[in-house]
Amino acid sequence: MSLDLSLRTAQGCDPRDLRGVLGQFATGVTVITTCTADGRKVGMTANSFSSVSLEPALVLWSLARSAPSLADFSAASHFAINVLGAGQHGLSRHFSRPASDKFAGVAHASGTAGVPLLDDVVATLVCRNVTQYEGGDHLIFIGEIEHYRYSGAEPLVFHAGQYRIAAAHPELAQ
């Protein structure tokens, strides 16, 4: 951990340092899935997921322009957000690495437009792929939630480049 607490200039800084400050924001972990027109299943790990609006029910996530799946997600009518549970760090790693068929051996069902829905995740949101915005070296996807389910199980947490589990706050827990 850096003890240099002076304000640094972001422009021209070491990208690893920028990653370091952004990683201070703890997130959950999702696998975002879709299905191409020719039936190929696509999935990737993302922690950029966020809620946007309740009425209408909108969410967002961002995808690196360099990602091989960019064209597939851009063309998709729907995608699903699969929110991973505390024990699913292996699935997170699996979907963050290239593979000829990332779904081989991964338990899942098919949802709207063939979108893969992973079994036993904490929450599933099936979204219509509404629009995309430019976001520098990423593309920001906005989805409208059409269907959802959630189990209330413990989530997987990602913080400072590490997988973690959530704990009740000791000062607030009864």
Ligand SMILES: Cc1cc2nc3c(=O)[nH]c(=O)nc-3n(C[C@H](O)[C@H](O)[C@H](O)COP(=O)(O)O)c2cc1C
């Ligand atoms: C915890 C975690 C979170 C990630 N979040 C994102 C993200 O939000 N957006 C992104 O483009 N890549 C993210 N990645 C990297 C992608 O999962 C990785 O580049 C993946 O291989 C892309 O899939 P593709 O090669 O099939 O396109 C993340 C990786 C990890 C391990």
